[in-house]
Amino acid sequence: MRILLQITYNGAGFQGFQIQNEGRTVQYELERILKRMHKTFVRIHPSSRTDKGVHALCQYVHFDTPLKLTPAKWQHAFNSALPDDxxxxxxxxxxxxxxxxxxxxxxxxxxxxxxxxxRDVMKNGRETYIPDELDLKRMQEAAQHFLGTHDFTSFCSAKTEIENKERTIYSFNVEKTADGYDFHVIGSGFLYNMVRIMVQHLMDIGQGKKDGQDIPGVIQARNREKAGKTAPAEGLYLEKIYLTEEELRADLPDGTEIISKRKRERITQ
Amino acid sequence: MRILLQITYNGAGFQGFQIQNEGRTVQYELERILKRMHKTFVRIHPSSRTDKGVHALCQYVHFDTPLKLTPAKWQHAFNSALPDDxxxxxxxxxxxxxxxxxxxxxxxxxxxxxxxxxRDVMKNGRETYIPDELDLKRMQEAAQHFLGTHDFTSFCSAKTEIENKERTIYSFNVEKTADGYDFHVIGSGFLYNMVRIMVQHLMDIGQGKKDGQDIPGVIQARNREKAGKTAPAEGLYLEKIYLTEEELRADLPDGTEIISKRKRERITQ
Known part of the structure; x- marks a missing residue:
């Protein structure tokens, strides 16, 4: 029987999703509970392997089990044994x-x-601090240059091992919040560090250090050094994972063309 | 020269203010910087020794130094060397x-x-989770029974070593927030765990488990076992410290009688 869990976690206390040699990971916390229940190791598979410090409001993981528990029993088994984060x-x-x-x-x-x-110590680990205001309109306009299907080599970590670096960005909005800015992006998938590099690039544009018109050229260069630095992990939230075309379509402007499922493609982040 | 620092910290990552045998403390982080600057140990003295997990929006510490730095230079020296919390x-x-x-x-x-x-993992360590709604009016009315000068033996940890357990509560308000409740209390000082025990007592009243009318009797009993449990540390914020009567008066209803400074009294929390 295959079980799908929808989970949320505060990334501040984790070395990321995936098991590492040292430090707490989300995967370890979940597999630890499964091992105790099954008396043997049970592997979990996430939709996304989030990085150290990155939060998830919605993440999916699945695992196979011979145990016959109701969904409510599974949920209780996990939540009564999981740590608070x-x-x-x-x-x-x-x-x-x-x-x-x-x-x-x-x-x-x-x-x-x-x-x-x-900086606000109570936002530490949850939002990224910037001392200066940013130009919202410039950032919002610039973000639209990311839309569509591109090879995002310039906007992913040079350490990325995955071969196919083509991804589709469906929407990218920058919003003013009570005391800052939210960057909200929906895409087919994201390469290692891709969201954080795009966001830092937009913040550089919002500070007047870079020009949004140059984004198509930066994308075409396929060279990580052409894009900005990587924004810190603490401000990043995996907000939603779309398992069906209907769910995805509901969050996109009418008429957005959705590319077909690219099965078996390994998505790093 | 005596220097007064106004500091703020996120208590989630600390074993409290005061240096312990193990774990991070706020005192250690500040004294570590002073030691590096002075090449010798410099003791800091806080207004309040907050407990493990308790936050401070405003805390004061002072220290004596032979160094002649401007306030701006001191602030920069600390903030460039302090951790993010x-x-x-x-x-x-x-x-x-x-x-x-x-x-x-x-x-x-x-x-x-x-x-x-x-529970919301993103509020972990910053707010206390409760599953059920509380009766706001009952709590607000009950809180008024704490006002005035009382021996708060019933409402402090049995481990409290301090002799004089008399404190004055000037105001105590319970407010509805977007998704919960804020308990806001101003007093002459608070004993060890006193705020957390009073708050848990009020929450028990808000759940209908206790009666606010009984508070005067619980206070009079001078017995820790008569009050409720201790609410978790994570929801508690040291919000303000009053160093002058004018500051205190500004936050209290007109006509509130302020007791004279009780110098040299050791206040635990």
Missing amino acids: IYVTAVREIQESYHSRYDCIGKAYRYKVYQGAH | IYVTAVREIQESYHSRYDCIGKAYRYKVYQGAH
Whole structure:
């Protein structure tokens, strides 16, 4: 039986999703509980392997089990044993042909920045601090240059091992919040560090250090050195994972063309 | 020369203010920087020794130094060396007769609770989760029974070593927030765990488990076992410290009688 968990976690206390040699990981916390229940190791598979410090408001993981528990029992089993910074929001049984990573057709990320004279210790680990105001209109206009299907080599970590660096960005909006800015992007998938590099590039544009008109050229260069630095992890939230075309379509402007599922493609982030 | 720092910190990552045998403390982080600057140990003195997990929006510490730096230079020296969860918000030179603990004439604490069907991992370490709604009116009315000068033995940790357990509560308000409740209390000082025990007692009243009319009797009993449990540390914020009567008066209803400074009294929390 294949079980799909919808989970949320606060990334501040984790070395990322995936098990590392050292430090807490989300994967370890979930597999630890499964091992205790099964008396043997059970592997979990996430939709997205988020990085150290990155939060997830919605993440999916699946695993196979011979145990016959109701979804409510599974949810209780996890939530009563998980630490306070991970929570299982929903559980359902899925077909064994279904894979949380390969069947994911899109993701939404949000990046949160707050601005002020001083940094706010209570936002530490949850939002990125900037001292100066940014030009919202410039950033919003620039963000539209990312839309469409491109090779995002310039906007992913040089360490990315994946071969196919083509991804589709469906929407990219920059919004003013009470004390800062939210960057909200929906795409078919994202390469390693891709959201954080795009956001930093937009913030550089908002500061007047870069020009939004140059984004198509930066994309075409396929050279990581042409884009800006990588924004810190703490402001990044995996906000939504789209497992069906209907869910994705509901969050996009009417008439947006959705590319077909690219099964078996390995998506790094 | 005596220097007074106004600081703020996120308590989630600390074992409290005061140096412990193990774990990070706010005191250690500040004294570490002073030691590096002075090439010798320099002791800091806080207005309040907050507990493990308790936050401070405003805390004062003072220290004596032979160094002649401007307030702006001190602030920069600390903020460039401090970790992200402590921040120096202001610095000023004070008279050497002035002591951040003994000359403090009042404190304000806020306790933050959020309510909902699920706990929110992003509020972890910053607000206390409760599953059920509370009766706001009952809590607000009950809180008024704490006002005035009382022996708060029933409402402080049994471990409290301090002898004089008399404190004055000037105001105590319970407010509805977007997704929960804020408890806001101003007093002459607070004993060890006192705010957290009073808040839990009020929450028990808000749940209908206790009656606000019984508070005077619980106070009179001078017995820790008569009050409720201790609410978790994560929802507690040291919000303000009053160093002058004018500051305190500005935050209290007109006509509130302020007790004279009780110098040299050791206040635990």
